[in-house]
Amino acid sequence: MYVAVKGGERAIGNAHAFLAEERRGDPGVAELSVAQIREQLRLAVNRVMAEGSLYDPDLAALAIKQARGDLIEAVFLIRAYRTTLPRFGGSVPVETGQMAVVRRVSATFKDLPGGQVLGPTFDYTHRLLDFKLAAEGEVPVAPMALASGGPVPHVMAMLDRDGLIEQEPQGAAVPPDLTREPLEMPAGRPLRLQALARGDEGFVLSMAYSTQRGYGRTHAFVGELRIGAVAVEMEIPELGFAVEIGEIELTECETVNQFKGSKTEPAQFTRGYGLVLGQSERKAIAMSLVDRALRWEELGEDFTGAPAQDAEFVLYHCDNIQATGFLEHIKLPHYVDFQAELELVRRLRAEALGQAEAAE
Amino acid sequence: MGLLARAPGARLAALLPDLPAHEVLRPPEIGAVMVRGRVGGTGAAFNLSEMTVTRCVLRLGCGAVGHAHVQGRDKGHALRAAVVDALMQTGAAAEVRAGVLAPLAAEEAARRGLRAAKAAATKVEFFTMVRGEDQ
Structure with missing residues (x-):
């Protein structure tokens, strides 16, 4: 049970300002751009797009920046954004x-x-930390070969x-959509x-x-x-x-x-x-x-x-x-629920103690 | 249209800096399209994920109507793609093809070719080790 309480506005405002400062980190270190995240943390961007269920690398990179690298929080931001978009239609199945x-x-x-x-691929790499990446290096170049086409x-x-x-059997032309039903x-x-x-x-x-x-x-x-x-x-x-x-x-x-x-x-x-x-x-x-x-x-x-x-x-x-959403909601105020349980435990203890005293 | 949809918006703006007089019938609008796949690549369709798309419809002074659906959220990109679509139905088609579509197609082919060539360099060439008992 939730109960309406007032107050905490100043604390919330200041907490968000603190969050913004922590997100930026040490101002002596250059700020990350969204384009850097999009290009250099591409697998994180891919994951946020896949689980956010919206293909848009720029938005996913922005979400990762805003979420301070918390990918589930970034997915949450993308899911919230996609609900604001009108649906133009469904694609022909990709080939x-x-x-x-x-x-x-x-x-x-x-x-x-x-x-x-x-x-x-990461396959066949030795999974040894590459300290060369810690230093600013030159741009690596991939070898090329004639593509057969x-x-x-x-x-x-x-x-x-x-x-x-x-x-594989064929199915309905318009498949069921769990974002709609x-x-x-x-x-x-x-x-x-x-x-x-x-x-x-x-x-x-x-x-x-x-x-x-x-x-x-x-x-x-x-x-x-x-x-x-x-x-x-x-x-x-x-x-x-x-x-x-x-x-x-x-x-x-x-x-x-x-x-x-x-x-x-x-x-x-x-x-x-x-x-x-x-x-x-x-x-x-x-x-x-x-x-x-x-x-x-x-x-x-x-x-x-x-x-x-x-x-x-x-x-x-x-x-x-x-x-x-369901897991984290339990950290929000449940004061009244808990008061009820507290009352119950106190009453049970009082009853038990009363019976013990009567028996003596 | 596919070429215009895939092209970087900034590149299209550089190739087509000035827009002819036009009347916007449906202003650029950002939305989503549900991308579908097939079970096993060949079977029943299923909903994979949405993607962002911007669409626009406009009419040139001469009456030609241009449509555009472009990937992403760049309204200028959708507007310019619709202008090109309309211009391709007018006497300016040859000029637009040479000045806008041909360079976009060449740049895209180069980008794809480069990626295919890098992938080709990672193709495995198997060889069989000589077995001991054959010697």
Whole structure:
């Protein structure tokens, strides 16, 4: 229970002024620009865009600056901003097969059309602190090679050609949208993927890890992981056709998982899918594992009671803004609630002590 | 239109500093578009995330109507993109193509080419180690 109280205005004003000064830090150190955050902390910007569910690198960088680097607070700022925007419409689904890839690896096939392209990865680095970065250095230059320009087809299409992997069924032209309608169970796969794509990276990672450790195991191979730019197209009603309205960077992960099959249907691999804004492969891999674990019912698998199989548990707890809002509200004044509990405890103690005295 | 939507707003402003006389039918407006993906890259559509978009519609003195939807929140960018869209329907099309669209296309191709070349340099060339028993 909350009760209206007045006062604290001066304290709140001064606290915010203190916050602003702390945000700036030592004035003897140069101030960070939004452009510096956008360019040099790009993976933080990607995470804020993905979980804020709004692709706009400048806004995400501004939010990170305002939030003093607290990424969940930055996500909160982006979520609040996006509610102020009118919705112009929905895009035509992006064609990830047409992606201009900067990274594309497969853990299932060594030789494949388009090859294994490592891109700007942390993999194979030694995770030793690089003290050269602490000094102001020269601008590094990446080597170049002749790009073939050939197609980079999805690995899954190769398996599909031989009927070795399940087909993805088509669905509604306008998918359900949890930003418009409350998330309700049972949630179909499109709704689950929307929730996971904007879910907290740490939460989705832990859920995925739990499946690997045996809580809803799915035996996943990374069939393909690709990062790159895709065009976004939208139908413009006034024009009567679709036009390209921009280009966004995405990370896509497709897993190949153990089989389904029956007496009438030959065995086939099954799929898990992850798609995340920006370069964010930990999240994309985790999302595809959790997506696959949540499909137990549709694939006729057993529910083992694993958290990652429980759609209600996963989807209602993956949103870090909902979680932080409810968690942090308990620090706000609950004076009346607590007074009631205090009264109750005192009365119980008084009764118990009274009975003890009477017995003596 | 895609080229204008993707181009940096400042670059478009540099290539098209002066705007012809026009009447704004729908002033530049910032909004969001829900970007959709497909399950497994090929299946049912799902809502991935929104992106910021600015749109504008205007009419030139000659009557040509220009539409624009550009990525981001730059109103000047949307206005100029709509002007270019309208001009492309007039006698000035060839001039606009050479003076604005061609340089934007060349710069974008160069940017993409550079990124593709850097990615290509990270392509793995596998070779098989000689196995002991073959020697």
